Amino acid sequence: MTGLNKIKSISEAVAIVPDGAHLALSGFTIARNATAGAHELIRQNKKDLTLSQCIGGMDVDLLVGAGLVKRYIYGGGSLDRFGPLLNINRAIEQATIEVDEFSGLSMAMRFMGGSLGLPCIPIQSLLGSDLLESLLKKEKPEVKVTECPFSREKMVLLKTLQPDFAFIHVQKADCEGNAIINGPRWDEDAAKAADKIVIIADEIIPTELTPYLVEEVRIPACRVDIVVHQPYGAHPTSLYGSYDYDYDHLTEYVASARTEQGMDEYLDRYVRETGNFSAYLEKVGGLNKMISLKADPLKKY
Amino acid sequence: MTGLNKIKSISEAVAIVPDGAHLALSGFTIARNATAGAHELIRQNKKDLTLSQCIGGMDVDLLVGAGLVKRYIYGGGSLDRFGPLLNINRAIEQATIEVDEFSGLSMAMRFMGGSLGLPCIPIQSLLGSDLLESLLKKEKPEVKVTECPFSREKMVLLKTLQPDFAFIHVQKADCEGNAIINGPRWDEDAAKAADKIVIIADEIIPTELTPYLVEEVRIPACRVDIVVHQPYGAHPTSLYGSYDYDYDHLTEYVASARTEQGMDEYLDRYVRETGNFSAYLEKVGGLNKMISLKADPLKKY
Amino acid sequence: MSEHNFTMGEIMAAAGSKELLDGQNVVVGIGLPQIAAILAQNTHAPNLCMINEQGVIDPSPVDPAMGMADPRMWYKAKHFNSFIGTLGSILHRGKVDVGFLGALEVDQYGNLNSTLAATSSNSFRHFTGSGGGNDIASLAKNIIIIMRHDKRKLQASVQFNTSPGYIGEGNLRGKVGLKGGGPSRIITDKAVMGFDKKSGRMKLLSIHPGVELDDIIENTGFKLLMGSQVPETRAPTEEELHLLRKVIDPTGIYI
Amino acid sequence: MSEHNFTMGEIMAAAGSKELLDGQNVVVGIGLPQIAAILAQNTHAPNLCMINEQGVIDPSPVDPAMGMADPRMWYKAKHFNSFIGTLGSILHRGKVDVGFLGALEVDQYGNLNSTLAATSSNSFRHFTGSGGGNDIASLAKNIIIIMRHDKRKLQASVQFNTSPGYIGEGNLRGKVGLKGGGPSRIITDKAVMGFDKKSGRMKLLSIHPGVELDDIIENTGFKLLMGSQVPETRAPTEEELHLLRKVIDPTGIYI
DSSP states (O other), rough: OOOOBBBBOHHHHHHOOOTTTTTEEEEEEEEEEHHHHHHHHHHHHSSSSSEESSSSSHHHHHHTTTTTTEEESSSOOOOOBTTTOOHHHHHHTOOEEEEEEEHHHHHHHHHEEEEEEOOOOESSSTTSSSHHHHHHHHSSSSSSEEOOOOOOOEEEEEEOOSHHHHHHHHEEETTTTEEEOOOOOOOOHHHHSSEEEEEEEEOOOOOGGGGGGGGGEEEEEEGGGEEEEEETTTTTBBBBBTTTOOHHHHHHHHHTTTTTHHHHHIIIIIISSSHHHHHHHHHHTTTHHHHHBBBTTTOOO | OOOOOEEEEEEEEHHHHTTTEEEEEEOTTTTOOOOOHHHHHTTTTTOSSEEEESSBBBBHHHHHHHHHHEEEESSOOTTTTTTOHHHHHHHHHSSSSSEEOOOOHHHHHHHHHHTOOSSEEEESSSTSSSHHHHHHTTTOOOOOEOOOTTTOEEEEEEEOOSSSSSEEEEEETTTHHHHOOOOOOOHHHHHHSSEEEEEEEEEOOOGGGGGGGGGGGEGGGGGGEEEEOOOOTTTSSBBTTTTTOHHHHHHHHHHHHHHHHHHHHHIIIIIISSHHHHHHHHHHHHHHHHHHHHOTTTTTO | OTTTSSOOOHHHHHHHTTTTTTTOOOEEETHHHHHHHHHHHHTOOTTTTEEEEETEOOOOOOOSSSSSSSSGGGGGGEOOOOOIIIIIIITTTTTEEEEEEOOOEEETTOOOSSSEEEEEEEEEEEOOOOOHHHHHHOSSSSEEHHHHHHTEEEESSSSSBBBBOOOOTTHHHHHHHHOOEEEEEOOSSSEEEEEEEETTEEEEEEEEEOOOOOHHHEEEEEEEEEEESBBBBBOOOOHHHHIIIIIOOOSOOOO | TTTSSOOOHHHHHHHHHHTOTOOOOEEOTTTTTHHHHHHHHHHOOOEEEHHHHHHTEOOOOOSSSTTTTTGGGTTTOSSEEIIIIIIIIITTTTTOOEEEESSSEEEEEEEEOOOOEEETTTTEEOOOOOOHHHHHHHHHEEEEEEOOOOTTEEEESSOOOOOOOOOOOOOOOOHOOSSSOOOOEEEOSOOOOOOOETTEEEEEEEEEOOOHHHHHHOBBBSSSOSSSOOOBBBOOHOOOOOOOIIIIOTTTOOO
16 A cells, blocks of 8 residues: 655665664675665765674675774675685784674574564574684673573574664665565565665566565565665676676776775775766676676576 | 475375374464365374464364364464354363463464574563463473573563474475465464475476476475375465355354364264365365355455 | 444544554554554555564455455555564564554453453353464554453453553553553544553543443443543544545445 | 596595485585585485575576576575575574585584684684584584695694584584584595594595505694595596586586
């Protein structure tokens, strides 16, 4: 029944994020990154952000490289065979960010618990590892080794995560915010854990169509605060069923990110000096490039 | 890649259930009940079963009416406007079954925790209620009032549930067990909580088709042990997108269930004296009845 | 009541509708709650989102249904999920503004019984139980109770507290750890009631046109708080009556 | 090794394949683990189910990929979900039979480091971290580690225990509360190793054809347990070599 139009521009969406906020981005290595969201956060020069993510993606690597991040809570990550998350690794090595390093499932459980409004949730991995030891040594540990009062099994109680904002790139959404994610959905619980959800959709579908695609809707409008329309907004990462990753650009990114200076030049060239994401898309090859990345309708890449 | 054919008859599937087993059935009041599964459990006269269900359905009401159930763990229920769960209510009133009465969400959380292999999971409803008081008074309570070690909030820690078997009626499945559920999925976590999953599918799809319907697959084959093909197997309850509930038969059921004798006659007539589910379908009206219940492709009922 | 151009069902639907604000997330049951929510959508709250606990979000039903499990209630839904996807990641996450509940019994603190009723000193009848009721009562920001005004249903204390209101004298919700706001309104066929948040006791807010105060006192099993002047409940507008009769419930099945 | 008609990648893939049984649920990564699993599917284990941790179940990839996040790895998957739907309701539920893992470093107890390496007394390099590795090492029934046989990678103790094996002397998994079975095999380009379940220490099981025992001892940073006779690793069969070269990895990108 509802027909609220929640569509805003990416700059309006990012403008609501205060310095110091806790954000979750949708990226997972080189897939479905919230690149358009990350670029705009850099353009608006947000400060002292906390970022959380199951597995690191290029979107957060960009933010760390741009110096926006104070703390990063994640479960490890890379850019797959393109290379490591060079900015994140460098920032950890130089202690320029605070890092909370978990496993993939423990991050997912922290988000899932947060999405359910639970203050804590148990898990039975992490036990016996140095990941756990490091987390227990923190000033305010967000993990606690305990035992189940029923089975007496050992378990780790995890403090759940509720980011202030989630920026989630998806294939399709209607203007109310009903969001379709095709393919794996590593970020669904992080989205639902957040207090405010910003959906960045490659394609906006008419709300009349939503009931016919209902089985693909993963995040309901009633949890979504803002919808942004940004075609190719996950570039240079892939969007399953829509477009492939940009091999050339990812290769260029990793080469640039090897040094701080190279990263700074990359950010100047592709983010700071482009006033908006459309200008970025032009700079990386425009229409011809995007046509070349178009997914095969059967293979989905 | 896999091509394991897990298809068995409903009688073969039910034959693996030992007396005293803990079962979860897919029913929710008058929707998507595991009727064919319940009938066969009655025909094979299983004893001392424990049943668990988020919200009670006609399938468990049948089992309770047939005297198969020793303990029922549930979150309340009815047959919607057709009437109460008369057999279940009577058994509770006469203390012929042991009952653990929760809320809908606390049951869902117990199943979800069980599906994740967690021994316990917190919730913040139930507090301050007589549901909680009754559960705490049990000889071996499966709830415990505690507080979050991080936020110091009060919470109820729930022992999770892992039924031995789940009998889940679905719209479609392939022969490996990839199961499609359309519409709401109140039973998805109960299914995944179970040690062995029996999928009862109204329709078997070729495995080659599964990748094209992947966004609708809710239970992956790698968790499924047996697939049963039973058209109209949820009758007289509805199967979203396939067929409507049978108003006449549900009315007759509720009228029969008002007395123990009436229920016994119902079970004789429709279950015990019909050797199999096909004979039951003939008895309730056969092909003409089933055609009359066929769902409108747009309305889905 | 014959002098009025509306039924008690209609004034209850209108009173329920009035409590809902645009953009809110509302957990509804079948019948009057659903009618009230659809009326609100058709008047002042077009962006109200209806949530059915078993995993159905924002449907647009067009046919009368036999209950929440009737697929007629799921028509044109925009999201399907499970209890976890509704009562978990919306309700328990603190994102449900209003939950509508009914009950066998409600007491002076707004506690709800939907589980059992004694028939003698050592026997009882068992009813529907909680469903999502306990969860909604525990966790929604506001609870609206819609029920028949009957002394047997409005007792000083419930026989079984299925879904807590303010629990006991002095509003004990915080003490037991409940995060939701508790009951805000009780809408009956005679009156609209609220609660004194300090004591947690039920308070008469307005009386439906044509109903006498004595009638309410006589049909309430405990002492209702009330101001010196109790206003009359707002009658449904012509627009509301038109919508209820011609658009929302043309066959008169619910009201 | 030139006298053999197979590469070390091929014998590693064949050795990995041999460890897999029909009908098992296997969590695989890209590269050799995936090749080993596909080889098993094409030979003795047609009903093996491959699970990718980020939410992809039973895909049939046909093109070489840049990693697990490359949609080439998701081709014709039969189920999509999230970490919760793979590492949660399959792995943590106790339903993963085999998890394949790689690492920067493995120690004599099968503990894995994928997090960091010291470069001097007060500096270090940070690597990929856990991903699902810690969860898989903690919870799968069996772990198979595939890696290069190199002294720097096979040390007495890891610099950082990202993903526990048997932790320390005497198999401490039960003591710390880990439910999974721990590492069962380490397959390198020189040998296949297992573990003595009592002490938790690594044990040499077989040496690849053409590799000398001294070569293994020299390239292992701790004392390997071994029997008096260490057999030779089974060479890949003609059928396996045909499948690997013509069907599974025709462009030779992985092996």
